[in-house]
Amino acid sequence: MTRALYVKRSAPGITVQDLGRTGYLSYGVSRGGAADPLALAEGAALLGQDPKHAGIEMAAVGGVFEANEDMRIALTGATMHAKIDGKPLRWNASHVLPAGARLAIEAATNGNYGYLSVGGGLALPKIMGAQSAHLAAGIGGIVETGTALSVGPDSGKDVGWTLTPELRLEGGPVRVVPSLQTELFDSAEISRFEETVFKRDVRSNRMGARLAFDGPGFSSDSGLSILSEVIVPGDIQITGDGTPFVLLNECQTVGGYPRIGCVLPSDLPKVAQAPTAAPLRFKFVPLEQAVEIEARAGAARRALPDALAPLVRDPRKMSDLLAYQLISGVVSGV
Amino acid sequence: MDAPTIRTLGYDGLLITFGERLSDTSNRAALAFHETLVEAQLSGAVETSTSLVSVYLRFDPNHVSHANMRQTLSEMLASRDWCSAPPPEGRSLWRIPAAFGGDLGPQLAEASAMAGITEAAAVAALTRHPVRVQTIGFAPGMPYLGELPANWDLPRQTKLTAQVPRGGLCVAIRQLVLFPNPTPTGWRHIAQTRVNLFRPANDMPFLLKPGDEVKFEPVSPDELNAYEDDPMGGAICEALS
Numbered sequence: 289m290t291r292a293l294y295v296k297r298s299a300p301g302i303t304v305q306d307l308g309r310t311g312y313l314s315y316g317v318s319r320g321g322a323a324d325p326l327a328l329a330e331g332a333a334l335l336g337q338d339p340k341h342a343g344i345e346m347a348a349v350g351g352v353f354e355a356n357e358d359m360r361i362a363l364t365g366a367t368m369h370a371k372i373d374g375k376p377l378r379w380n381a382s383h384v385l386p387a388g389a390r391l392a393i394e395a396a397t398n399g400n401y402g403y404l405s406v407g408g409g410l411a412l413p414k415i416m417g418a419q420s421a422h423l424a425a426g427i428g429g430i431v432e433t434g435t436a437l438s439v440g441p442d443s444g445k446d447v448g449w450t451l452t453p454e455l456r457l458e459g460g461p462v463r464v465v466p467s468l469q470t471e472l473f474d475s476a477e478i479s480r481f482e483e484t485v486f487k488r489d490v491r492s493n494r495m496g497a498r499l500a501f502d503g504p505g506f507s508s509d510s511g512l513s514i515l516s517e518v519i520v521p522g523d524i525q526i527t528g529d530g531t532p533f534v535l536l537n538e539c540q541t542v543g544g545y546p547r548i549g550c551v552l553p554s555d556l557p558k559v560a561q562a563p564t565a566a567p568l569r570f571k572f573v574p575l576e577q578a579v580e581i582e583a584r585a586g587a588a589r590r591a592l593p594d595a596l597a598p599l600v601r602d603p604r605k606m607s608d609l610l611a612y613q614l615i616s617g618v619v620s621g622v
Numbered sequence: 623m624d625a626p627t628i629r630t631l632g633y634d635g636l637l638i639t640f641g642e643r644l645s646d647t648s649n650r651a652a653l654a655f656h657e658t659l660v661e662a663q664l665s666g667a668v669e670t671s672t673s674l675v676s677v678y679l680r681f682d683p684n685h686v687s688h689a690n691m692r693q694t695l696s697e698m699l700a701s702r703d704w705c706s707a708p709p710p711e712g713r714s715l716w717r718i719p720a721a722f723g724g725d726l727g728p729q730l731a732e733a734s735a736m737a738g739i740t741e742a743a744a745v746a747a748l749t750r751h752p753v754r755v756q757t758i759g760f761a762p763g764m765p766y767l768g769e770l771p772a773n774w775d776l777p778r779q780t781k782l783t784a785q786v787p788r789g790g791l792c793v794a795i796r797q798l799v800l801f802p803n804p805t806p807t808g809w810r811h812i813a814q815t816r817v818n819l820f821r822p823a824n825d826m827p828f829l830l831k832p833g834d835e836v837k838f839e840p841v842s843p844d845e846l847n848a849y850e851d852d853p854m855g856g857a858i859c860e861a862l863s
Contacts (some may be wrong), residue, residue: 527808
């Protein structure tokens with residue numbers, strides 16, 4: 289094998305992810321892909337490459353990696369402590385992983401899904417048009433300890449960049465548009481839904497986030513016998529006992545539970561990344577506004593390469609040198 | 623049948639629905655409209671799919687506005703009578719061995735009682751005639767099969783069953799579903815098959831397609847287990863029409 293990243297120690301939530309696959313929806317396969325696609329885009333920007341490259345997604349717990357050649361890497365998404373041969377690395381930044389060095393990534397200290405991107409991207413054989421593991425569909429799977437992940441050729445050389453990610457690791461307001469059955473919930477239930485502070489339940493995964501909250505379950509006029517209908521990522525299903533589930537990118541393609549609303553794609557990472565103690569509040573926005581919000585989010589994503597800052601600042605260019613803490617290289621990210 | 627409706631689904635999708643309730647006519651209309659929509663290759667379209675009675679279109683609303691896309695779809699809808707569309711061509715009849723009741727179908731007793739018949743009568747009723755694949759969805763290659771007689775209009779459970787195994791046959795709302803992978807569900811698990819509905823490494827990863835018919839052949843647990851190593855689980859296919 290030429291260029292490869294060896295997984296010396298894996299964890300139960302480590303998978304290969306890109307932006308997923310389209311075209312199989314009518315056969316029951318949702319697009320899947322990274323739980324926080326923005327984090328993959330940030331990793332790509334830090335490495336100066338296309339956001340379609342596949343990287344490693346680490347749910348809650350990181351792993352230990354070693355490369356057989358010098359490689360460029362970027363660390364994004366949920367904040368995790370990372371070290372190369374014991375030397376701490378800045379999160380949300382690009383670095384060199386020297387051949388044979390040990391990259392150790394610990395458990396997430398904030399957020400759920402951390403990402404390790406590599407220069408040139410992972411180069412696994414595509415299954416149905418993508419490298420993404422789709423756990424619910426049984427495509428690919430958890431990366432096992434001892435796996436050698438093949439890495440594509442890297443035309444870039446630059447490292448030592450950082451960026452300030454859009455805030456999404458601490459819950460907060462989440463914008464939704466009405467979904468198919470929103471009108472089956474009366475206005476009092478809709479108001480209660482907007483006023484309730486939800487928390488992401490630990491019983492959540494790449495398919496969906498179960499929401500915990502105080503108070504009775506949410507109910508609608510639809511009962512339990514509505515016809516199964518097309519589901520999209522972001523849809524908030526109310527299951528039989530009144531519990532909301534926010535469906536994520538790896539969700540099922542149709543479902544029969546009523547949906548109270550649909551989270552905008554640009555706010556979905558906020559749900560996927562919310563720690564269990566972080567408050568989530570939902571707010572309905574009109575469709576026209578939602579289209580504008582997504583257009584702006586798309587523009588911001590494309591402009592990520594312009595938002596980079598050098599990791600190490602040239603002291604000669606720093607006018608207020610004394611204000612900087614020069615010894616501490618450890619910054620735990622956002 | 624009522625006139626088709628167009629509703630938004632998410633900020634970037636539209637759902638065209640051919641009936642409030644499932645019927646053979648609205649199911650066929652949805653399948654035929656979907657075929658035409660795929661062939662039309664509309665500007666801005668990203669992805670399409672069908673459900674039992676609807677067609678979904680995901681598009682880029684910053685490329686084509688919702689109003690313009692609705693207009694285009696309305697014109698397509700008006701261009702012909704979708705309810706008189708014939709079933710899709712190239713359909714197959716699949717005979718799939720299934721073991722009902724006991725450990726392999728732990729909710730057969732409960733479901734039969736809800737349908738007002740004995741377990742034996744339920745197995746006879748569900749295996750006498752073929753059921754049709756009305757749509758593929760929820761999970762990869764997973765069929766919704768029907769339509770069952772009116773006494774099978776069972777609501778889903780309020781509590782989810784934690785996991786139904788791969789090949790599990792479940793019932794609710796006058797339909798059967800067959801799971802391609804282990805899945806939590808609100809449908810009642812009445813029988814078990816060994817058929818593999820989804821083979822991601824194959825050129826054609828999906829066994830069934832909408833319009834196909836499936837006849838379940840009742841077998842004993844021992845007979846079913848004999849198919850353990852057979853990826854087809856004993857299923858046999860013949861061409862229809």
